[in-house]
Each structure stands twice: as structure tokens, then as C-alpha cells.
Amino acid sequence: MRGEVRGQSSFSLVQPAQRVPQGHPIRRIKDLADAQLKGLSPVFDAMYSGTGRPGIPPEMLLKACLLIALYSVRSERQFCERLEYDLLFRFFLDMSLDEPSFDASSFAKNKQRLLDADVARRFFEGVVGQAKGQGLMSAEHFTVDGTLIEAWAGVKSFKKKGGKDEGPPDDKGNPTVNFHGEKRGNATHESTTDPESRLARKGGNGAKLSYSASVLMENRTGLVADITVELATGEAEWVGALRMLDRQKEKGLVPTTLGADAGYDVQRFVDATRERGVTPHVAQTRDVRRASRVDGRTTRHGGYALSQRARKRVEEIFGWMKTVGGFRKTRYRGQARTGLWAYFVAAAYNLTRMARLMPA
Structure with a gap:
């Protein structure tokens, strides 16, 4: 009927x-x-x-x-x-x-x-504390990695510092700009839209105005233990990793091992990690021009191979944050506001994982 x-x-x-x-x-x-x-x-x-x-x-x-x-x-x-x-x-x-x-x-x-009031950080750390209370996070084995977050500014806004005003643009929405023959760099140029952003690139992609986001992941469950947003300089990933290790130490937590890719296989980072009482399980570089800073004293142990397998899961975090969480490009201008949103996206990721990992 x-x-x-x-x-x-x-x-x-x-x-x-x-x-x-x-x-x-x-x-x-x-x-x-x-x-x-x-x-x-x-x-x-x-x-x-x-x-x-x-x-x-x-x-x-x-x-x-x-x-x-x-x-x-x-x-x-x-x-x-x-x-x-x-x-x-x-x-x-x-x-x-x-x-x-x-x-x-x-x-x-x-x-x-x-x-x-630093509310975003407090909320994120509270979510991490809930995960620890439910037995979902250990205090031993972690992984660190970094990625570039595109800034809310276009390359056309990347102009010479202290440059003279060239007059009104031909099109306010999309002005015509010619950079041919001009050498541009962060030392001499800055964005008029977001001065804190830096021109950077990773891999074979083109250079864009960006920020550097680093994540500290707990290896067993893949939850985010900490996140930080740095200026996109050549050492941003190393600086962010050490900053997060120091924050863990302030909470009374000293990780046993820290996994990372070959980009962290540099002497200053490996030495700084060992000075903090953490064993660097860094992937050995394949560059024939220099030897790896991690030798057989570290790689011979079975835990090193486990860290290398577990560290790849950090890419799942970046994948979720950039696709579902909308963090491929920041919504705000400035490092502070971008860092605030990073805490919210990381907290959302952890809550999604915790909802599946916690017992009924």
C-alpha cells in the first residue's frame, strides 16, 4: 500500500x-x-x-x-x-x-x-592524560616526525623586506606579479599577509609559504603524545622534536627510545637526544657522502627494528590531520594561532582513536 x-x-x-x-x-x-x-x-x-x-x-x-x-x-x-x-x-x-x-x-x-589562557594546550594534555588513565599510552617508546603546513598566504605576497610600494595592483583579488629573474629567500623577503610564515619545501614539491608541525607519537597505540608548530626553517623538525622531549621531561616522563626517519640522522640531534637520556632509533642515512650517526651499538638490538616498523604509523596521523582534520593548510595567520588549531586537531584525532580502543 x-x-x-x-x-x-x-x-x-x-x-x-x-x-x-x-x-x-x-x-x-x-x-x-x-x-x-x-x-x-x-x-x-x-x-x-x-x-x-x-x-x-x-x-x-x-x-x-x-x-x-x-x-x-x-x-x-x-x-x-x-x-x-x-x-x-x-x-x-x-x-x-x-x-x-x-x-x-x-x-x-x-x-x-x-x-x-592556553586553553587548547590544556585541553589536549587533558585528553592525553585520559588516554594514560585508560592504559592506552606507555611511557617508553615514541616516534617523532614533522611535516609542512601551508600558511594562509600566497606566494604573491612574498615580497622584499622594506620594499617600496609599487602602487595599486591591476587586480586586487589576483594581481599580476612577475618574479622572473628575482632571487627570493627568507632572509630578504617576507609575506605581507603572514610575516611569520616561511618559504619552504619538502621532498620534490614546490616551495610554499609554510609552518613546520612536529608530532610525538606513542608507538603502541599510535596516539599523539605531543605536537608543536615551529617556523619552517631548516632545523625546525629537530628543534620541535627536542622541545617536545623537554616538555615530557617536565612532566616527569623520560622516553626510553625515540624513532625517527633518516632526516633526523644528524650529529647535533642524535647527541642532543642521548644527552636527554633517550636512545635515538633513527633510520640510517643512505647518503654515500657521509656515514650514519647511528652505528651498530644501537641497530644490533631487536628494539631498533621494532621502532623502525612502528615509526611509519606517524604518517597515518599526518594523513588524518590533513584530510579529515583540514590541517593541510592553516586557517589562521601567525604561529600562535596555527599552534592553537594544531592542538584541537590532535585532540580530535586522539579522541577518535580512543573511542575505538577503549573497551565497551
Whole structure:
């Protein structure tokens, strides 16, 4: 029998939570995120004044950032538009059906407040602490690797420092620029759009204005133990790796081994790692012009081969962050804001993994 179109009801008692399947992983991710945000409540109290008109709860803004990374939302404006009709988003943010969506400008207005209170780092470290509490992270074997994150600036904005204004462009949106015969470098040029970005390239790809992001991965479960964003210089990956090792030491954690690819097979990095009490399980370079800085005293042990197999999983993190998390290109200008978003994307990745690894 053919059914009839009954039209939409003007009144309903159904809540967003009833439309999200009970076995959906977003429910476990929500529980983990809510538990961590509850612990940050004293930090949120210090961020806001005790008087004035109430603003959007910071917990809602932080969970909105997680949804942007989890569901590959292109922009904050698109997220606010989708929030009007997506029941799963409303469930995750604890919003009722009749509650109006907030404006995209709320993200920009609260960005500096989040930076000043270092909320993104605190939230990420809290998620890592939850993973440790569930026995999902060890304190022995780790891997480090780096990648380039394209800056929110085009190569046409990369101009000579202190150069004279050439007058109004022929096209404000896409001006005609001729760089033929001009030698450009970070020492003499900088971007007028994002001065902190650096012209860099990796592998056989062309040079782009970028930042360098480094990840410290726990080998057993592949979770992100730490992440940092550095200026894209020639030593950014080594500097970022050592910075993350020092941060682990401040927490009372000294890894036993640190796996890495051949790009880290340099004397200064290997020596600095050993000075910190960590055995560098670095892949040996195949460059015939110089010998590897890691010899048989390290490579003869079975753990070295295990580290070399496990270190390849760090590429899964970069793959997820750049495709699903939308971190192939930064959404913001400046190292600080790019680092803030890196913490959110890394936290989203960890929460996704934890939802699958934790027992039912």
C-alpha cells in the first residue's frame, strides 16, 4: 500500500539525543570531551569577567572546534550554518532544537582569550592524560616526525623586506606579479599577509609559504603524545622534536627510545637526544657522502627494528590531520594561532582513536 505524505508537525517532543544512534562513536567522544572540559571549569571562570552580559559558553566553542576537525567542516561560518539543521552537532553541543545558532564572529572574538589562557594546550594534555588513565599510552617508546603546513598566504605576497610600494595592483583579488629573474629567500623577503610564515619545501614539491608541525607519537597505540608548530626553517623538525622531549621531561616522563626517519640522522640531534637520556632509533642515512650517526651499538638490538616498523604509523596521523582534520593548510595567520588549531586537531584525532580502543 502506498504511503501518504503527512507533512511536518508543528510540535514535537523529540530531542537531538534521540536521533543519534546509541552505538555511534560520537557519544563516547562527547563523554570524554565533557569530562575534560569539566576539569577546565576553573580556567574558564578566570577567563571571563563576573559582570556584564553572558557570552557563549567556552565549552560550547571548544567542542565546536572539535566538530570542525572531526567532520571536515571547511570554515567556522559553514559550521554555524550547518548547526542550524544538523541534529548530531546540536547533540554534541548540548543544544535544544529551538535554541538559535551563534554567529561565526564568536570564534574570532574569543580566539585571543583562548590563547591567553592556553586553553587548547590544556585541553589536549587533558585528553592525553585520559588516554594514560585508560592504559592506552606507555611511557617508553615514541616516534617523532614533522611535516609542512601551508600558511594562509600566497606566494604573491612574498615580497622584499622594506620594499617600496609599487602602487595599486591591476587586480586586487589576483594581481599580476612577475618574479622572473628575482632571487627570493627568507632572509630578504617576507609575506605581507603572514610575516611569520616561511618559504619552504619538502621532498620534490614546490616551495610554499609554510609552518613546520612536529608530532610525538606513542608507538603502541599510535596516539599523539605531543605536537608543536615551529617556523619552517631548516632545523625546525629537530628543534620541535627536542622541545617536545623537554616538555615530557617536565612532566616527569623520560622516553626510553625515540624513532625517527633518516632526516633526523644528524650529529647535533642524535647527541642532543642521548644527552636527554633517550636512545635515538633513527633510520640510517643512505647518503654515500657521509656515514650514519647511528652505528651498530644501537641497530644490533631487536628494539631498533621494532621502532623502525612502528615509526611509519606517524604518517597515518599526518594523513588524518590533513584530510579529515583540514590541517593541510592553516586557517589562521601567525604561529600562535596555527599552534592553537594544531592542538584541537590532535585532540580530535586522539579522541577518535580512543573511542575505538577503549573497551565497551
